[in-house]
Amino acid sequence: MQTSLTRRRFLRTISLSAAALAVPAIAFPPAERGPSGPLPADRGRFPQSVASGDPRPDRLLLWTRVSSAAPRETLLLQLATSDDFSQMLFERDVACMASHDHCVRVRVIDLPPRTTLHYRFLLREDERWVASPAGRTCTAPAPGDDAPLRFAFMSCQDYGGRWYNTLLPLLDEDLDFVLHLGDFVYETVGDPGFQSTDGGRRIAFDDLSGALALGDPDAPYFAARSLDNYRQLHRTVRTDPVLQRLLERAPLVAIWDDHEFADDCWQDNATHFDGRFGESDRERRRNAEQAYLEYIPIDIDDRMPGEAQVPRERLFPQLRIWRNLRFGRHLDLLLTDTRSERPDHLIPEDAFPGRVLHDAEELHARLPQLGIDPATLDGLLVPWIDLDAPAHAALRAPLHAVVESACLRDGLDETQARQYADTAVHGRIAWPVVGELLAQWNAQAPEAARVTVPDAAQADGFGLAWLSLGKSRLFSSLGARYMVPEASYAALAALLRGPVHRPMSDAQWQWLGDRLRQSDAGWKLVASSISLTPILLDLSRPELEAPAALRHRFLLNVDQWDGFPQARAALVDEVFAPAGNVVVLSGDIHAAFVSQHGPRVSEFTVPAVSSTTLGDIVADEVERDPASAATGRRLVEGLDALVAAGSSRLRHVCTRRHGVCLARVDGGVFEVELLTLPPALARQSFYERPEALAGQFERRTFRVAAESGQVAATGHRF
DSSP states (O other): OOOOOOHHHHOSEEEEESSSSOOOOEEOOOOOOSOOSOOOBOTTTSTTOEEEEEEETTEEEEEEEOOOSSSEEEEEEEEESSTTSOSEEEEEEEEEEGGGTTEEEEEEOSOOSSOEEEEEEEEEETTEEEEOOOEEEEOOOOTTOOOOEEEEEEOOOOOTTOOOGGGGGGGGSOOSEEEEOSOSSOSEESOTTTOOOOTTOOOOOSOGGGSEEESOTTSOEEEOOSHHHHHHHHHHHTTOHHHHHHHHHSOEEEOOOSTTTOTTOBTTBOOTTTTSSOOBOHHHHHHHHHHHHHHSOOOOGGGSOOOSSOOGGGSTTTOOOOEEEEETTTEEEEEOOSSTTOOOOSSOTTOOTTBEEEEHHHHHHHGGGGTOOGGGGTTTOEEEEETTSGGGHHHHHHHHHHHHHHHHHTTOOHHHHHHHHHHHSSSEEEHHHHHHHHHHHHHHSOGGGOOOOOOGGGOOEEEEEGGGGTOOSSSOSBTTTEEEEHHHHHHHHHHHTGGGOOSSOHHHHHHHHHHHHHOOOSEEEEEESSOOSOOEEETTOGGGOOOGGGOSEEEEETTSGGGOHHHHHHIIIIIIHHHOSEEEEEOSSSSEEEEEEETTEEEEEOOOSSSOOHHHHHHHHGGGOTTTHHHHHHHHHTHHHHHHHHOTTEEEEEOSOEEEEEEEEOSSEEEEEEEEEOGGGGGSOOTTOGGGGTTTOEEEEEEEETTTOOEEEEEEEO
């Protein structure tokens, strides 16, 4: 029920922020000097429309951007209880600065809870008022309010060559808020691996000299690096008319994932070059964060000093976006950050595949102490030889030459290539790697310079090498972030870091646990940009006819929570389970999963709004290696069933469709409706004819009962 307002009660204080953080609260007297009643919207002057964000019972954040060449503009903010602005409640001047890309953020405080408000921004121009589109927003219900809630959640909205048709059904909903779980923008433009430049949906950086050139040097594509690059991504994405209409109708609650900065990033490190070069770039990270905070109306000022601008030194690594929002009696929403505080990936992208990490004797001694049966590594340990032994002295120069040449081909300079080879070619080396490298040497060397490849029977022992983790190339994400054998990864994770290897800081972990223990809400929602759900592919299944070396259980993506197995177990068992009725909402992986992680711990992973589906990504990847392509095609054909069979936690899997989710919350039930479309329909716009999609949406409904905490499917229709 909407709370009635009077002018006196409505607003006593506002806080202003030209960019990302707030100035101290300032008291103002009432003012009335702008026009009331309807005004036509000028989307030319307000090309990104308006938005609101982070609703709390007593405050909201309001946002707009003006297209202007002036260093400063003055806008008039109007708020009303009527959608035609005939019942005006508040007017106030706000500054719009070129130094913050003409973005305006206004925090309105001392509001009553659960109240619908209408707002717009006006610009005085040639004796007339120019109006932004009008926005509708609402404050959250008070903590004791028994109000039911309805909200949408989504993730991964690539703009290049794609349209946000999956958002169209949300325009017919009366939503309390919209939750975005990350990848609001993508840092690359024209990446041939997954982005198109067709159909008018393309971005070409204005500041090309400030961008990173990637891919083929003769025909590169580009990634954002400069502040202008990141701003341009946000400016362009926010011109999408359907996204605009959605954000005009309901407040946004958002967290970032990786693409707001760089794919598969950790802290201020990108992974574009897979270890060929160092990619730590603090200024780039701060550029990404500044643009994000200028354009996305998240309210984090209570963690920062009150200043009008964001000092660069207070962005990464000081910035914290993890926070919580309370919605009445039923919902506590905890928003996490699994990107800017996480450690490096356990398996280095530049790891030399032949390096032996532990021999069999070490593993048999240490793994039982860590709760791991060494027998799980059967078939994954490899024979090795000690290159430092005098018997193998003749092998070192040829091996060094082959490794150095491979590094040069991968773009390293002579000094870097020599240093890499110096480090790689000594000590315990996996015999299969030695054999492959020497075969390459012998194929090119004169007959007199060829060397005899040692027989496997001459191996000095067996051990766990990077090769055992799936690492078969010098600089590669395969065997580092993707397609890693489950058993060897679990052993490595336990040996190296154990449960302290997790994608968040100790402070955030402590905050999350404390907040869950203290919350008296009926439902505790944890927003995670990455999914907790295991994505296991058992390539030993006979129907896949995989080569012998691939007949293991593989983790598809250890950039997700699969990369933190001990921490995930501790999170579910020690943090979530005691709180009861915890529901995790996640994204990133471009697939839909519904999972039961514990007696009262469930998860809904939302598919991508428009980004390439997981199924299509895998389908493209399996064609890269002719030796395993046939197996890969069989894997893709049965991918949903294979993923479902990989973990007893899974209740639903969909890897080949785009979609969004709608959630309904009250005291007795948490219900989610999954709405999905075939991927081909993201390639064209249905914005002017949404009725054409009526028969294309698949709708599946799932319910978590408060009494049991168990998730179950309740409906399915087109």
